[in-house]
Amino acid sequence: MRAIVRAVTGAAHQLHSRRVSRALELDALERLPADRVPSIHFSAHLDDVILSEGATVARAAKSGRHQTPLVVTVATEAPPNRPLSKPARHFHREWKLSPEEVMGARLREERAATRRVGAHQVSLHQTDALYRDGYDTWPSLVGAAAPGDPQPARLRQQMEELEALFPDAVIHAPLGLVHVDHRIVSDAALSVFGGSGKLVLYEDLPYAAKDPAVSAARVRELSQRWRLVEVPQAPLSAREMRVKLRAIDEYASQVPQLFGSSAEMRAMISGHAQNGAARGGVERLWTVEERS
Numbered sequence: 001m002r003a004i005v006r007a008v009t010g011a012a013h014q015l016h017s018r019r020v021s022r023a024l025e026l027d028a029l030e031r032l033p034a035d036r037v038p039s040i041h042f043s044a045h046l047d048d049v050i051l052s053e054g055a056t057v058a059r060a061a062k063s064g065r066h067q068t069p070l071v072v073t074v075a076t077e078a079p080p081n082r083p084l085s086k087p088a089r090h091f092h093r094e095w096k097l098s099p100e101e102v103m104g105a106r107l108r109e110e111r112a113a114t115r116r117v118g119a120h121q122v123s124l125h126q127t128d129a130l131y132r133d134g135y136d137t138w139p140s141l142v143g144a145a146a147p148g149d150p151q152p153a154r155l156r157q158q159m160e161e162l163e164a165l166f167p168d169a170v171i172h173a174p175l176g177l178v179h180v181d182h183r184i185v186s187d188a189a190l191s192v193f194g195g196s197g198k199l200v201l202y203e204d205l206p207y208a209a210k211d212p213a214v215s216a217a218r219v220r221e222l223s224q225r226w227r228l229v230e231v232p233q234a235p236l237s238a239r240e241m242r243v244k245l246r247a248i249d250e251y252a253s254q255v256p257q258l259f260g261s262s263a264e265m266r267a268m269i270s271g272h273a274q275n276g277a278a279r280g281g282v283e284r285l286w287t288v289e290e291r292s
Helices: 002-031 048-061 086-095 102-116 151-165 180-193 213-223 238-249 255-259 262-274
Strands: 039-043 070-075 120-126 170-174 199-202 226-230 285-290
Touching: 002 151, 039 048, 039 180, 048 070, 048 102, 048 170, 048 199, 048 238, 070 102, 070 151, 070 180, 086 255, 102 120, 102 238, 120 151, 151 180, 170 180, 180 199, 213 226, 238 262, 255 262
Parallel strands: 039 070, 039 170, 070 120, 170 199
Antiparallel strands: 199 285, 226 285
């Protein structure tokens, strides 16, 4: 009986702590002046924005006095207390993190990385597909959302709430390459902001660096509904790239699994930015407009 009481009390305490944490996070956002948030960058997981457009975020942070971009991480909830799927077990072995420690460790990495680029990190407390019903096989983690997944609807509501707090911020979301969570965030952003004139899609790395064809395929797919225009940009400075690479190095659990080593990460990320003389060293971004 005492064990049951301790378990129930512990679970209640954890639930209360999560509610308090979320309330404090929202309260902190409400106190942040809207004119100091130039952009909101949605990240499906605890690394996607920095990997994909960390230098762009750093540039936004330097765009004016007291400018603080928001990096909004969607999947930050701890795994549920149940057996992990085969893909989840694989990743936990790769990361060398147990289910009990994974989100704490990865949140610390995310916050350290976002500080590096001058951004403020916000969690939406959704659950990674690795731990959701309907995604327990490798094929299910690629492409569109599983039927009945409630996460897309919840995410659209959260996006609308953030827009109400920061109505003038430019919205950045992933192009939506490969991973189902990336596709969910991309599709939710298109649904909420697609006709607003303020949505920018960023190229998901490292997927595009490992297979450039996936970007072209996704752009073709989205172009059936939207008009995507690649954003002309000034080439990244050596400082901006240096800041990004140092920020990525904060992801100690992810760099070995994604790239093999820090040196290999730096070669891949820098090489992809320099790919294509016409772009001259940029992170690829697209504006989204309604088709007339």
